[in-house]
Amino acid sequence: MSSPIRILTAVPICDGHDSAINTINLEFIRHGIEVIYLGYHRPVADIVRAAIQEDVRAIGISSYNGGHVEFFAAVVDLLRKQGADDIKVFGGGGGTITHDDATAMRRKGVDEIFFAGTSLDDMVQFVHRRYGKPRAKRPRPKSFDQELAHKLTQIEDGYAKGKRRTLNRQKRQTSNIKSADGRIRHGEHRPFVIGFTGPGGAGKTTLIDELVLRFLNRNPKDRIAILSHDPSVIGEGALLGDRATMINSQNDRVFMRSMATRGQAGGLSPATHDCLALLAQSNFDYVIIETVGTGQEAMPFQKNGIVDSTVLVMNPDYGSRLQLQKIVMLDLADIVVVNKSDLQRARTAHTEIEQRLEQNHRDQQLVDTVAKRHRDSGVDRLFELISKRTR
């Protein structure tokens, strides 16, 4: 079996019309497509960076507020400049894109524009027909991000075809990866790997984005990789939406890759271990991994595996003390975070979780955070705790 088609969708800068793209995203994923959704109000550079890192087949742009001829052309041009013109561009914007505009846009390298009245089915068929064939020979990567992105795709494709790649082979492949700043790493420096897990919507992505800001600010040279997971749905598509929540992580020093679980239970994908191993051998200072929203029984990170430190992000609304007894990760996590501590139940949650952790007689830490608030002192404390572990 081959891998699902991966595409990136976004709405341009100064445009908040996301209702059309939300509908289209859902239709795509129901028809087996993996959609990495970048969100609205996104500049050209963020779209192109994300498309290269995610190694998508195409970018679908939904544009309503004007400037589409220039905006689409700028995306095509930047892809070309970055040696990534095997990533195609298509999109729509109802009646705001005229037929004349569309002709001009096609001339500038845009694959297709969809007008008002096109059925969702036609768009799905277009994506399958145009981007569903296996890739021809790949161009030589022009950058560290592109090379790494291609290799991650090879790993994922290998699993989709049922071929398990060995770590040793990956080691050989990555031995001469060169970074943007020219530093080569032969595995002599290993990044610190932090695993984030916890129930759906607890605030994992928001928290990671706030921590990334602190890592980036502390050392102007540090590079960070993020491996983020979302579930595949029936039909094998997936909405990979963590990037839409990320603000600080849209940065040239951050490499982010979104992965769908592709049928595997437990919070990660069949290819995660090898992808993580590749990132852990590459030129990063930190590698952050986020699982899908997990249930009580989940133990996503292997004991003695690649992850150095594990963080369980809890929502204060987990139920009662009885539920806490059943959450396996409360025994295993190095750090437990009660996020959304702005909510009413947070104080009770802190006390109950503290008592639960005391029973473990382990050196586990408990932190309260409000990830959605910038410069939150709880997030600062979490950052310090993680930093201490890296020393």
Ligand code: B12
């Ligand atoms: C819904 C809507 C809103 C909602 C948006 C809700 C949301 N979260 O998206 C609200 C009310 C918030 C809104 C606000 C505004 N809006 Co408004 N809005 C619309 C409206 C009525 C419909 C757009 C829509 O979603 N259509 C539904 C989609 C599914 O259908 P479609 O547009 O025909 O698209 C088809 C194809 O093009 C294709 N397609 C679309 N995108 C993509 C992407 C891909 C990848 C693919 C494959 C296909 C595809 O899918 C459809 C298939 O049939 C249009 C008018 C109109 N009738 O088009 C105005 C319109 C776009 N808005 C307009 C304006 C001016 C605004 C505001 C600036 C108003 C104001 N003064 O405050 C604000 C700006 C908001 C912002 N932050 O950007 C203008 C834009 C004018 C222009 N560009 O010159 C329009 C055209 C209305 C008008 N005639 O004046 N708006």
Ligand SMILES: Nc1nc2c(ncn2[C@@H]2O[C@H](COP(=O)(O)OP(=O)(O)OP(=O)(O)O)[C@@H](O)[C@H]2O)c(=O)[nH]1
């Ligand atoms: N009230 C409150 N809301 C928050 C806080 N942190 C995050 N949120 C909101 O919670 C929602 C989910 O946040 P995410 O960061 O996407 O959560 P997640 O755990 O990554 O979600 P999944 O990846 O879907 O499991 C968003 O609407 C956030 O804005 C917080 O500290 N307080």
Ligand SMILES: [Mg+2]
């Ligand atoms: Mg998330």
